Amino acid sequence: xxxxxxxxxxxxxLVFASPVFAAPEVGKPAPEFAMQDTEGNDVSLxxxxxxxxxxxxxNDGCPYVRKHYxxxxxxxxxxxxxxxxxxxxxxxxxxPGKQGYVTAEEGNALTAKHGASPTHLLLDPEGTLxxxxxxxxxxxxxxxxxxxxxxxxxxIDDKPTANPADIDGxxxxxxxxxxxxxxxxxxxxxxxxPYGCSVKYSS
Amino acid sequence: MTNRTSLHKxxxxxxxxxxxxxxxxxxxxxxxxVASLVSEQAVVVPGSRFSVALQLDIRDGWHTYWRNxxxxxxxxxxxxxxxDSVSAGExxxxxxxxxxxxxxxxxxxxxxxxxxxxxxxxxxxxxGEPVVxxxxxxxxxxxxxxxxxxxxxxxxxxxxxQANIDPNQTAKFEQTRATLPRTLAIESAYQxxxxxxxxxxxxxxxxxxxxxxxxxxxxFEWGFxxxxxxxxxxxxxxxxxxxxxxxxLRFSTPMGGVLVINDPDGGQRAYEVVSSPGPLGAxxxxxxxxxxxxxxxxxxxxxxxxxGGVILNLMPCVFPVLFIKALSLMSxxxxxxxxxxxxxxxYTVGVLASFVVLGVLLITLKAAGEQIGWxxxxxxxxxxxxxxxxxxxxxxxxSGFVEIGTRLMGLGSNLANQAGYRGSFxxxxxxxxxxxxxxAPFMGPxxxxxxxxxxxxxxxxxxxxxxxxxxxxxxxxWVPAWTRWLPKPGVWMQRVQQFLAFPMYATAVWLVWVLGQxxxxxxxxxLLMVFVLTALTIWLWQVSSGEWNxxxxxxxxxxxxxIGGIVFLFTLLxxxxxGQATQNMxxxxxxxxxxxxxxxxxxxxQLQAQGTPVFVNMTAAWCITCLANEKVALSSAELRDYxxxxxxxxxxxxxxxxxxxITEYLASFGRNSVPLYVYYPPGDGAARVLPQLLTVATVIxxxxxxxxxxxxxxx
Numbered sequence: 001x002x003x004x005x006x007x008x009x010x011x012x013x014l015v016f017a018s019p020v021f022a023a024p025e026v027g028k029p030a031p032e033f034a035m036q037d038t039e040g041n042d043v044s045l046x047x048x049x050x051x052x053x054x055x056x057x058x059n060d061g062c063p064y065v066r067k068h069y070x071x072x073x074x075x076x077x078x079x080x081x082x083x084x085x086x087x088x089x090x091x092x093x094x095x096p097g098k099q100g101y102v103t104a105e106e107g108n109a110l111t112a113k114h115g116a117s118p119t120h121l122l123l124d125p126e127g128t129l130x131x132x133x134x135x136x137x138x139x140x141x142x143x144x145x146x147x148x149x150x151x152x153x154x155x156i157d158d159k160p161t162a163n164p165a166d167i168d169g170x171x172x173x174x175x176x177x178x179x180x181x182x183x184x185x186x187x188x189x190x191x192x193x194p195y196g197c198s199v200k201y202s203s
Numbered sequence: 204m205t206n207r208t209s210l211h212k213x214x215x216x217x218x219x220x221x222x223x224x225x226x227x228x229x230x231x232x233x234x235x236x237v238a239s240l241v242s243e244q245a246v247v248v249p250g251s252r253f254s255v256a257l258q259l260d261i262r263d264g265w266h267t268y269w270r271n272x273x274x275x276x277x278x279x280x281x282x283x284x285x286x287d288s289v290s291a292g293e294x295x296x297x298x299x300x301x302x303x304x305x306x307x308x309x310x311x312x313x314x315x316x317x318x319x320x321x322x323x324x325x326x327x328x329x330x331g332e333p334v335v336x337x338x339x340x341x342x343x344x345x346x347x348x349x350x351x352x353x354x355x356x357x358x359x360x361x362x363x364x365q366a367n368i369d370p371n372q373t374a375k376f377e378q379t380r381a382t383l384p385r386t387l388a389i390e391s392a393y394q395x396x397x398x399x400x401x402x403x404x405x406x407x408x409x410x411x412x413x414x415x416x417x418x419x420x421x422x423f424e425w426g427f428x429x430x431x432x433x434x435x436x437x438x439x440x441x442x443x444x445x446x447x448x449x450x451x452l453r454f455s456t457p458m459g460g461v462l463v464i465n466d467p468d469g470g471q472r473a474y475e476v477v478s479s480p481g482p483l484g485a486x487x488x489x490x491x492x493x494x495x496x497x498x499x500x501x502x503x504x505x506x507x508x509x510x511g512g513v514i515l516n517l518m519p520c521v522f523p524v525l526f527i528k529a530l531s532l533m534s535x536x537x538x539x540x541x542x543x544x545x546x547x548x549x550y551t552v553g554v555l556a557s558f559v560v561l562g563v564l565l566i567t568l569k570a571a572g573e574q575i576g577w578x579x580x581x582x583x584x585x586x587x588x589x590x591x592x593x594x595x596x597x598x599x600x601x602s603g604f605v606e607i608g609t610r611l612m613g614l615g616s617n618l619a620n621q622a623g624y625r626g627s628f629x630x631x632x633x634x635x636x637x638x639x640x641x642x643a644p645f646m647g648p649x650x651x652x653x654x655x656x657x658x659x660x661x662x663x664x665x666x667x668x669x670x671x672x673x674x675x676x677x678x679x680x681w682v683p684a685w686t687r688w689l690p691k692p693g694v695w696m697q698r699v700q701q702f703l704a705f706p707m708y709a710t711a712v713w714l715v716w717v718l719g720q721x722x723x724x725x726x727x728x729x730l731l732m733v734f735v736l737t738a739l740t741i742w743l744w745q746v747s748s749g750e751w752n753x754x755x756x757x758x759x760x761x762x763x764x765x766i767g768g769i770v771f772l773f774t775l776l777x778x779x780x781x782g783q784a785t786q787n788m789x790x791x792x793x794x795x796x797x798x799x800x801x802x803x804x805x806x807x808x809q810l811q812a813q814g815t816p817v818f819v820n821m822t823a824a825w826c827i828t829c830l831a832n833e834k835v836a837l838s839s840a841e842l843r844d845y846x847x848x849x850x851x852x853x854x855x856x857x858x859x860x861x862x863x864x865i866t867e868y869l870a871s872f873g874r875n876s877v878p879l880y881v882y883y884p885p886g887d888g889a890a891r892v893l894p895q896l897l898t899v900a901t902v903i904x905x906x907x908x909x910x911x912x913x914x915x916x917x918x
Contacts, residue, residue, distance in 0.1 A: 062348075
């Protein structure tokens with residue numbers, strides 16, 4: 001009977017245990033956020049309703065991020081997206097003292113140095129935004145549709161290496177998903193494996 | 204710091220040891236790792252297999268990654284450059300450890316990471332010429348920050364006529380092998396919670412696991428479980444489960460992974476496990492199905508089994524037996540109530556005893572590792588033949604052709620006679636024997652539940668099933684007042700009895716057809732000859748009964764000779780090889796190949812991975828429900844057209860004969876019997892189990908409904 005009481009108790013846990021925080025899920029409304037970017041502008045997801053939003057987790061010291069910035073791959077994608085009316089939000093969740101942590105000025109300098117063109121650069125040293133989206137790697141990519149629903153989360157492409165030579169011939173999931181979103185067809189790979197360095201949270 | 208120095212010392216020693224063997228570039232020291240190729244053998248023999256390893260001595264506090272790196276990171280990779288005569292196997296990964304980096308977790312190694320690879324050297328390699336192994340190794344090494352590193356390594360191993368183990372490497376290779384996951388027949392199922400994001404695993408048989416102090420599960424694939432989430436482990440005397448948080452994806456395919464066991468003495472061992480989606484122990488199936496229970500606790504299983512048993516009484520093969528019992532009850536309505544009750548009890552005991560025998564057989568075979576399920580008896584051609592013969596003789600008896608077997612049937616026997624009770628007992632046995640082909644939809648889940656449970660539960664469920672089967676007659680015999688509701692005895696009884704012979708003949712004919720599927724046309728010929736000879740024997744026996752001695756002796760002698768012939772034909776039947784049947788089926792398939800794909804678990808997972816919708820039909824020639832569904836729904840042109848039009852692959856598994864792969868597939872749905880209908884919607888949609896009774900409309904409607912449910916919202 002012990003066995004059965006165990007089965008029942010585990011089953012109850014299985015059904016009723018609520019997760020620590022609800023992980024974001026494709027097809028569900030994306031977690032809300034409202035904060036100031038490095039230029040002092042207010043950015044809130046509610047305000048961005050009606051536009052497609054891309055979130056990109058960034059850490060300048062991470063070799064995987066460098067793979068995509070050093071090769072100009074990420075900047076090219078940003079340019080295409082922004083030209084298409086997409087709001088591109090780069091997020092830095094590195095905590096003070098950890099790799100990738102920057103002040104607003106340093107952040108803006110990095111953007112200039114890379115020739116990047118995000119619509120907003122958000123600093124998230126407390127990791128609040130990162131944890132709300134369950135961002136685990138740099139880069140970790142999310143796409144939110146004009147209705148505010150999360151339609152993509154995962155990797156930048158399907159070659160999980162730090163080698164810039166692997167960009168050629170890789171399937172860029174974000175580019176494909178944005179094109180599919182625009183044409184109104186369903187997204188082929190709505191959830192993929194994010195790859196890269198771990199996000200340097202404070203804890 | 205001491206660790207660090209000893210590590211460097213070790214590296215230096217390695218350098219000096221290898222310096223005589225290798226020219227250059229081994230080991231290579233990067234900023235955070237000393238990488239080297241090492242060989243277990245100092246001298247290798249052409250034609251043999253030998254082990255080498257990429258050894259990474261990792262800087263203190265830093266780590267490298269397992270084949271599935273977890274939330275971030277990258278698995279170490281080796282690209283070999285080898286002579287044509289040498290071939291390298293895959294990396295054999297030691298079990299990993301979980302490393303937490305803030306709220307994320309990785310699977311990897313610290314200290315020394317060994318990547319064992321087996322090499323095969325061709326036999327024609329000239330002895331004395333060293334083998335040069337060159338490799339480009341890539342790895343990511345992280346503390347908090349991550350550095351991708353690489354090394355070009357080159358390593359020479361001398362060859363000789365005799366192998367020579369390198370004593371300096373033996374211990375290291377032995378230790379590494381102890382950390383490789385072993386393969387073991389651990390059955391494991393997993394299931395997602397209907398709500399929330401929980402995922403639970405259950406492992407059985409768990410003898411190897413139950414001594415564990417703690418367990419940790421590492422999946423081979425990303426997205427299956429959340430890497431940092433706590434794994435709640437329950438270890439009981441015969442029960443092990445892990446409850447954790449699911450990863451970003453939901454899978455409906457068997458998933459590979461490694462189970463690491465921490466023993467109470469501090470030791471660690473690991474097993475490779477494959478977990479299949481499916482209901483766990485007493486919890487509900489993956490997707491509750493239309494018209495079927497969503498939860499199967501022991502109590503519910505017992506009730507279902509009881510109801511299933513009662514319904515079995517209405518099956519064409521069982522009903523005549525029951526009817527005859529009821530008749531005998533009526534014809535003895537004037538006898539004492541006590542005798543009637545005793546007959547009822549004897550019948551019930553007969554039924555229950557048969558189920559216990561079946562249950563013990565089932566458990567024994569299962570323990571012996573046989574891949575079996577409900578209806579396994581019918582996978583034996585001999586059993587099918589015997590049941591067909593029994594039904595044939597019973598039918599002859601009902602037709603009035605023979606008087607034998609009347610005692611067995613309990614007809615005409617004296618209630619006061621002990622043989623009468625024995626008759627009732629064997630009627631119960633008979634009812635069970637003839638009931639087995641009629642695996643009613645109700646029995647599937649109950650028996651499926653039963654055999655995945657510990658032995659006492661299996662027996663309990665089977666007993667409930669038996670009690671259900673015996674119940675109508677038991678009630679009638681127990682409450683004699685109710686027999687008054689039955690019509691009065693008369694000539695009509697004889698007519699009904701004769702009429703009931705025909706369902707029995709029909710069942711016998713159907714079993715002959717089943718036999719044909721199993722052993723082919725020669726087996727059918729042998730069995731039909733047995734039928735004829737049996738009838739001849741009975742006739743000879745009867746006509747000679749009234750004759751004078753010499754004729755009687757002659758008649759009986761002939762009968763005995765013929766029985767010998769029957770036994771001979773049966774031995775032919777038993778030898779009837781399954782190969783012939785397979786050939787027969789092959790011929791059928793070429794004709795039907797356009798209609799369905801033969802079930803293949805690997806192909807199924809491939810199709811799923813490609814996002815192709817698949818309809819799986821698990822059937823068997825001896826399963827009446829299956830055949831009905833095929834006739835009514837699955838073989839209809841309308842449904843075939845629908846499948847074609849929607850690109851749905853129709854996959855069919857035939858369980859008429861033993862098939863371990865199908866048994867395993869059924870088990871992954873908590874089933875132990877056919878029919879089973881599963882639909883996989885396009886994309887990574889989970890398996891949906893359909894009801895066990897189908898029409899064209901229900902199938903199409905069901906698939907359409909899944910479509911609506913799985914299609915992403917319009918943007």
